[in-house]
Amino acid sequence: MSDYLKSYVKPIKIENVDEYYSLIQEISLSDTSRIFAENLSHSAHINMLIKEISILLANSLRLYEMGYFDNAYYSLRSANELATVMLGLSDKEDFKIKNNFKKFRKGKYKTGRSKIIDELSKEGIFFKEVIDKMPNFEDDISVLLKEINDVVHNNGLDKFYCFRYHSLDKDLPYKKLEEFTKHLSKSIRILAIMRLIVDPLPLLITEDEIYYRCPQIIFFPFSDKMLSVIGQESIDEFKQTDTYKSMEEQILSLKKRNPAVNDFLIHKVIDLDKIEDIYSQKHLISENELKILDMCCCTNKIVEINYGNGSYIFFTSLNSDGNIYNCLDIDELIKINDYYNISHKGIYVSVMNIKGNNRTDILKNSYNIVYIFHEEKLDNEEIKCIEKILMDFSII
Numbered sequence: 001m002s003d004y005l006k007s008y009v010k011p012i013k014i015e016n017v018d019e020y021y022s023l024i025q026e027i028s029l030s031d032t033s034r035i036f037a038e039n040l041s042h043s044a045h046i047n048m049l050i051k052e053i054s055i056l057l058a059n060s061l062r063l064y065e066m067g068y069f070d071n072a073y074y075s076l077r078s079a080n081e082l083a084t085v086m087l088g089l090s091d092k093e094d095f096k097i098k099n100n101f102k103k104f105r106k107g108k109y110k111t112g113r114s115k116i117i118d119e120l121s122k123e124g125i126f127f128k129e130v131i132d133k134m135p136n137f138e139d140d141i142s143v144l145l146k147e148i149n150d151v152v153h154n155n156g157l158d159k160f161y162c163f164r165y166h167s168l169d170k171d172l173p174y175k176k177l178e179e180f181t182k183h184l185s186k187s188i189r190i191l192a193i194m195r196l197i198v199d200p201l202p203l204l205i206t207e208d209e210i211y212y213r214c215p216q217i218i219f220f221p222f223s224d225k226m227l228s229v230i231g232q233e234s235i236d237e238f239k240q241t242d243t244y245k246s247m248e249e250q251i252l253s254l255k256k257r258n259p260a261v262n263d264f265l266i267h268k269v270i271d272l273d274k275i276e277d278i279y280s281q282k283h284l285i286s287e288n289e290l291k292i293l294d295m296c297c298c299t300n301k302i303v304e305i306n307y308g309n310g311s312y313i314f315f316t317s318l319n320s321d322g323n324i325y326n327c328l329d330i331d332e333l334i335k336i337n338d339y340y341n342i343s344h345k346g347i348y349v350s351v352m353n354i355k356g357n358n359r360t361d362i363l364k365n366s367y368n369i370v371y372i373f374h375e376e377k378l379d380n381e382e383i384k385c386i387e388k389i390l391m392d393f394s395i396i
Contacts, residue, residue: 008161009067012177019225020061020181023188026226028054030195030202045101046198049086053079053191057184064180070159072180073151080145080187081113083194088116090198091124117141126197126243134237137193144186189229192222193238200244203227203235204251212262213254255284265289270296270316288312291393298385301374303347307354309367318375325349325373341377349373352386354393 031047056079064072089100103109120127131138205211205221260277263269303319339351354368
């Protein structure tokens with residue numbers, strides 16, 4: 001960059017920048033498992049939009065730090081507009097959702113932000129109720145977008161690079177930085193609420209009574225920091241919506257897991273000192289998951305069980321570092337003569353196959369191979385115990 005341009009484009013440090021990135025990551029990780037129009041691909045598309053919104057927010061933050069504040073505001077505006085599109089695509093009856101996604105995939109969904117907000121305010125299944133219960137939310141969206149557009153459209157001399165760094169007010173760049181972080185925080189707040197409109201689980205599972213009952217947790221609850229950004233008043237208002245209350249009532253009707261079972265089912269961690277606690281709620285555990293537990297009762301040496309080509313990984317409390325051990329590939333399996341007690345990364349691995357353990361079966365379908373990683377060598381009795389359990393394992 002020439003010295004001439006450097007006089008206008010100047011990097012600026014944002015204090016506590018990691019806190020902003022952490023909040024953005026929370027939105028990125030808050031995938032929805034809600035099935036739209038009985039089609040899992042719609043949920044996948046919504047999750048892709050959530051990721052894209054997060055990337056735009058992160059881009060905005062990085063660009064501002066680099067000194068490109070106008071580009072930062074373009075990304076900030078795009079994030080807000082895309083979040084509105086996300087609601088416009090999903091907050092409809094099933095047949096409209098299908099039509100919307102069909103248009104969106106082909107780049108033909110051209111409805112503008114203002115029109116989407118207006119339609120959802122009148123006809124939205126969830127959004128309409130949210131703005132009824134949260135009367136300031138719609139205005140918050142409009143005011144934020146107006147302020148962002150004022151910057152994007154250079155509405156005023158203070159929006160110019162040359163004025164910002166050469167005005168008599170030497171503190172102007174820092175005043176503008178404070179304004180940007182305010183707009184960023186407001187955007188994160190609004191986008192977090194829009195994410196909750198898709199489904200309220202990130203807020204619901206902040207409550208232990210919900211968390212220990214929720215059958216499908218594929219993301220983390222919103223943190224205290226995120227809840228603080230959303231604001232207690234808005235949280236209390238959102239909790240009064242039928243969207244929130246109906247899902248809360250539905251989940252509260254389910255059986256509550258004890259902590260040991262919750263760690264096993266949700267975090268895939270088996271506390272070997274609390275095996276009895278886990279078995280005490282075996283009615284909440286699937287057949288194959290119970291077999292995983294049974295295998296751990298054959299020996300006190302197991303640190304990890306991995307099957308389904310890594311789709312299912314369970315740690316035991318012996319694996320205190322949370323290491324994930326790599327499975328052996330087919331070429332390695334062909335070369336070895338024995339599938340038990342193979343030296344592997346400072347421990348041992350035994351390779352077993354569901355419904356049989358001859359060489360042909362193991363190489364036929366790698367998806368049905370079970371890898372058992374253990375601290376010490378398994379003896380013959382332990383191997384026989386595990387093999388017997390695997391014979392009753394359900395093929396995936």
